[in-house]
Amino acid sequence: MRVSRKGEPLTARELQILEAIAHGARYAEIAAQLQLAFSSVKNYAQSVTTKLGANSLAHAVHLAWEQGLFRRERHGDHAGYAAHRYRDEEPCEACWAGERAYRAEQRQKRRQEAVSDPQGVQEAARGARDVRGAVRPSSGRTAARGEAAA
Known part of the structure; x- marks a missing residue:
């Protein structure tokens, strides 16, 4: 030896x-x-x-x-993808795959929520748009006036 x-x-x-x-x-x-x-x-x-x-x-x-012999960051999932982005790096293929899986999972959760509570999801989406400064849909009178003017 x-x-x-x-x-x-x-x-x-x-x-x-x-x-x-x-x-x-x-x-x-x-x-x-x-x-x-x-x-x-x-x-x-x-x-x-x-x-x-x-x-x-x-x-x-x-x-x-x-000494950095062990890699500290995560790879192959959403956290690994976010770590790459935080360091202003292009994510590796494993992290891209993990991010795609994460996004697909989130979409699936939103779809399931929409099926189980369609009104609540619509209100939540409308509330999120309000936070960004978009105008809430009105009662319809404004739309009727806009159509008449056009």
Whole structure:
């Protein structure tokens, strides 16, 4: 087995194991999930702590977050899409797909609300337009005068 040194970059497998540890997985769970021997997972964890210069696995997870080894933002959903937009970035394809799914879900909810309470949805829509400064529909007399003048 190769000796790890402090400051060396983590391998993809080491990062994968560190992420699992950060999410609370135990060595046995990680070994089963990745189809590795328990001792291999233990060796990878030791290598990670050495490379990061950590005193413990908890410290290794902390250092990994500080160094940006874990992605902090969400991807593939509405929150990921919003995070991209907040950072003034073009959203990735996964976030676009998540945003489309979110919008479809919202449309479906509005349709269901319209079927169950059509009058309430119309009033809510009319109220929303009023907030933006649009004129509320009148009693009809104005429309009749406008037609007569035209």
